[in-house]
Amino acid sequence: MTSLTSKESNQLSEETGLSKLSIQDWHKRFVQECPTGSISKERYINLYRSYYPRARNSDTYAQMLFTAFDDDRDQALNFREFLRVVAVSQGTDEKAKLELAYKAYNRNQSDANLTRKEIQNAVMAILNLVETKDDTDDNNDTDKRQTTIDWVMKRLGYEEKNEITKKEFIRRCKGDTNLYEFLAFHCVPKPNCSDGDLRGKEKYKITIKTGTEGKKLVLLKASGTDANVYLILHGEKANSGTIQLQNSQTHKDPFEHGHTDVFIQFLPSLGKIKGATLWHTGDKSQGWLVENLMITNEASNTTTYFPVQRWLDSDEYDKKTKVELIPNQPPGYDE
Template identity: 30%
Template structure:
């Protein structure tokens, strides 16, 4: 009876959340409150579902088809796997993909590409992600070196130091850091 905590709605920003977000992002309390106000304006329930997530990407890529890409990105953002992205997950993901240091941003990219969650990116996973990225930006020329499977094979061959035809997180990060062309393709915000 005495252990009941007052429930807060998912639209309220608590002092505890602000402290956590300040500690894990480079945002000030005022910036966090501004991000929160915008998030709640766009997602009055305090949760971003898959459909709305795709709609947001559609605004940024009007000539593309974001559905495939968003399937992978949404899974990466939804860290507690409850089928929606709350404000904390959203802001932490935004920070990691845009404000974090290069290693952090590449780690997020790696986690999105590692669809099987086995700590490795194989040819199939990389091909699926490259296809999704092409769809996102409206790239229709997929011939020659632009063929997603060929491009994935070339990238893996170039970055795979261990020779197992898969990329570990260390190989992915080192490869992207050392090759600006690959980094621009695989982690465009880095």
């Protein structure tokens, strides 16, 4: 798979709204991780299984979305198709997210009406994705599922008809925040490691909150940073190695004032997290106030909390931009 030409980058930028620099970065990663030039359906489903390890069943939802993305229906996602996934998942265009969801729910028939049976299947697939294997499958659980299905059907207007148009689906979802949050397409797992690398690895969710306090010597409330941020997790079984925290799941521009950023990493089992090393490489103008750090192993459903509560700033306080962390203990400042 060759590098993108300037013409191809321009075309993809016009199609997706992503910057050419961002497209080049995504393409470089795509080539490294998908040397064949495409992501197979099987691999895409496996990515979902790894991304949602505690889900009851992620396969049906993954298959629905794969079908929606696979425009040429060759059972694989090429870079252009994958980039469209990235653009919609990272964007804020509600209509685009709903159009993609509609296309997925009626099996890539974007212009056909959405039937009662199709939306019922979609709701069940979503519930299987968001409910965990630990949830009991007793009568009460079945009643809850039916209640959710009935709620969706009513809000979409299926009480009066057996199918709805795409226009009506979008209108009703945009007019109902809860319905939108349940049905809209939001994010998908990125192929950040090869199929072989996924084996034996566990999904870790890294959550970092940037504080809201201004610097002592600056009047502006500049608690965020644009610097590169790195993390090492220290576990009983192993250490993670250096992780660069980029591609936040919650913000295009991470580590800004008051933001909570979430990052996903697939790592070998680290065991119980005993500590962490957090740092950035910014200069004096890029100090960063870190409120807290949370590490969740989604395979074992365990969370480790680090109350950082300090600046990483080469110009103030103890002038340190790197700090060693212990769970549940604020590190403070060196005298």
